[in-house]
Amino acid sequence: MTASARLTAPFSPVPAAVAANGLAGLPGAVTKYARNAEIFGEGDEADFVYRVRSGTVRLTRILPDGRRMIGSFHFAGESFGIEPGATHSSSAEAVTDCEIVATPRNAVFRRAENDHAFSHELWQSAVAELAGARQHMLVLGCQSALERVASFLLEMAERSPVAGVLSLPMSRQDIADYLGLTIETVSRTITQLTERGAIEVPSSRTIVLRNRTSLRSAA
Amino acid sequence: MTASARLTAPFSPVPAAVAANGLAGLPGAVTKYARNAEIFGEGDEADFVYRVRSGTVRLTRILPDGRRMIGSFHFAGESFGIEPGATHSSSAEAVTDCEIVATPRNAVFRRAENDHAFSHELWQSAVAELAGARQHMLVLGCQSALERVASFLLEMAERSPVAGVLSLPMSRQDIADYLGLTIETVSRTITQLTERGAIEVPSSRTIVLRNRTSLRSAA
DNA sequence: CGTACGATTGATCCTGATCAAAGTAAGTGG
DNA sequence: CCACTTACTTTGATCAGGATCAATCGTACG
Numbered sequence: 446m447t448a449s450a451r452l453t454a455p456f457s458p459v460p461a462a463v464a465a466n467g468l469a470g471l472p473g474a475v476t477k478y479a480r481n482a483e484i485f486g487e488g489d490e491a492d493f494v495y496r497v498r499s500g501t502v503r504l505t506r507i508l509p510d511g512r513r514m515i516g517s518f519h520f521a522g523e524s525f526g527i528e529p530g531a532t533h534s535s536s537a538e539a540v541t542d543c544e545i546v547a548t549p550r551n552a553v554f555r556r557a558e559n560d561h562a563f564s565h566e567l568w569q570s571a572v573a574e575l576a577g578a579r580q581h582m583l584v585l586g587c588q589s590a591l592e593r594v595a596s597f598l599l600e601m602a603e604r605s606p607v608a609g610v611l612s613l614p615m616s617r618q619d620i621a622d623y624l625g626l627t628i629e630t631v632s633r634t635i636t637q638l639t640e641r642g643a644i645e646v647p648s649s650r651t652i653v654l655r656n657r658t659s660l661r662s663a664a
Numbered sequence: 665m666t667a668s669a670r671l672t673a674p675f676s677p678v679p680a681a682v683a684a685n686g687l688a689g690l691p692g693a694v695t696k697y698a699r700n701a702e703i704f705g706e707g708d709e710a711d712f713v714y715r716v717r718s719g720t721v722r723l724t725r726i727l728p729d730g731r732r733m734i735g736s737f738h739f740a741g742e743s744f745g746i747e748p749g750a751t752h753s754s755s756a757e758a759v760t761d762c763e764i765v766a767t768p769r770n771a772v773f774r775r776a777e778n779d780h781a782f783s784h785e786l787w788q789s790a791v792a793e794l795a796g797a798r799q800h801m802l803v804l805g806c807q808s809a810l811e812r813v814a815s816f817l818l819e820m821a822e823r824s825p826v827a828g829v830l831s832l833p834m835s836r837q838d839i840a841d842y843l844g845l846t847i848e849t850v851s852r853t854i855t856q857l858t859e860r861g862a863i864e865v866p867s868s869r870t871i872v873l874r875n876r877t878s879l880r881s882a883a
Numbered sequence: 884c885g886t887a888c889g890a891t892t893g894a895t896c897c898t899g900a901t902c903a904a905a906g907t908a909a910g911t912g913g
Numbered sequence: 914c915c916a917c918t919t920a921c922t923t924t925g926a927t928c929a930g931g932a933t934c935a936a937t938c939g940t941a942c943g
Contacts, residue, residue: 514805564783564787575748575793578794578797578801579725582804586733586804587844590931630930835922846900852923
């Protein structure tokens with residue numbers, strides 16, 4: 446739950462090219478960001494809508510005293526940074542080196558006006574993300590540490606291309622801030638799940654789901 | 665965090681009339697529900713979109729073992745029950761007796777196809793609700809009991825028509841399930857805020873904000 | 884090889900949960 | 914209208930899960 450300056454500069458701040466598709470097919474400028482670089486900050490003008498082309502992004506909010514909350518992770522193909530108001534309500538940071546497609550907000554609106562299907566998709570994606578946020582609220586609101594970590598692993602497994610083996614791009618600190626726990630508790634809980642035979646941890650960022658039933662019953 | 669059968673039947677299950685406006689101006693059938701009546705259940709077909717005409721609604725999710733989470737409260741004029749999939753992911757219940765306008769999902773889609781402004785509004789409301797959910801995740805993920813209760817009171821004050829005096833429609837149990845606390849902790853925290861002079865509690869459902877600065881610094 | 888960061892493990896403390904009881908308010912039926 | 918019931922709220926005592934403080938370990942990197 447601690448938050449310190451973990452940010453470094455983007456390793457290529459220059460827009461590289463024009464992507465074939467932004468949010469569900471919108472064109473936009475591609476920028477590369479280095480691990481831990483800030484893509485946008487809390488309070489920044491929300492003039493763009495973003496999409497992950499490669500890598501992983503986290504949305505974070507920081508309380509005045511430094512406590513950090515990660516609201517969501519975004520993987521390749523997912524969009525983020527869409528706001529109801531004029532400014533961003535969270536910061537976005539690169540969890541790993543990544544390529545991000547930025548599309549001007551206005552371009553999104555313009556296209557939505559002329560394209561019903563797109564407009565519907567836009568809405569659907571917002572509603573889907575809302576459902577995800579509600580699910581996460583359930584985890585934060587009433588689950589134990591063991592349940593939270595198990596839920597997290599199952600969520601990652603579901604969103605991962607390779608079933609059964611997770612290559613977690615994020616640190617224990619990120620997981621902790623996502624689950625409303627401390628890094629120590631996350632670590633201890635993973636150890637506990639290993640001892641139960643639910644998972645196997647060949648390297649700290651790689652987790653093999655050994656027994657899903659056991660994981661699911663822990664969640 | 666306990667969940668027991670708190671539901672009774674709607675006191676008038678018959679659609680009463682056709683409302684002038686449903687979601688942002690959509691027509692729909694009005695139904696009255698008694699306090700604690702279920703409007704729809706988790707898993708039910710999401711064929712309608714709802715709007716509160718009068719009263720207060722809560723969206724709840726229940727874990728298998730009975731723990732209950734309230735995801736959001738909805739007051740007069742607010743809509744709820746919009747889902748990405750075919751079924752509802754939460755239950756909706758009447759916190760107080762209330763009148764609800766139900767609009768067929770299809771009617772919403774149809775109108776969105778022909779009316780850009782409406783479509784945009786629909787999207788905006790989803791994104792705004794998402795921002796609210798994110799805010800709440802922050803509360804659930806990193807705040808103390810005192811901070812949660814203070815945040816809650818400030819949120820209610822912001823959404824209340826009368827500034828300074830809150831007429832809470834929901835019980836302490838509802839507040840607890842919304843904040844991820846127990847009813848005892850909520851009660852104790854309210855007492856604590858009273859002792860600090862931040863609030864005044866003439867009756868248990870009425871709370872006067874005496875010192876906002878003190879409340880805000882607690883949040 | 885040595886440094887630095889991330890992860891794990893250990894010991895102790897504290898906040899909020901749990902268990903328990905009493906107080907309060909609102910209905911209900913006589 | 915009042916006694917009784919029932920639901921809701923408050924307060925108290927104790928307990929436990931996870932936070933905090935602290936140290937060590939492992940691994941990637943310069």
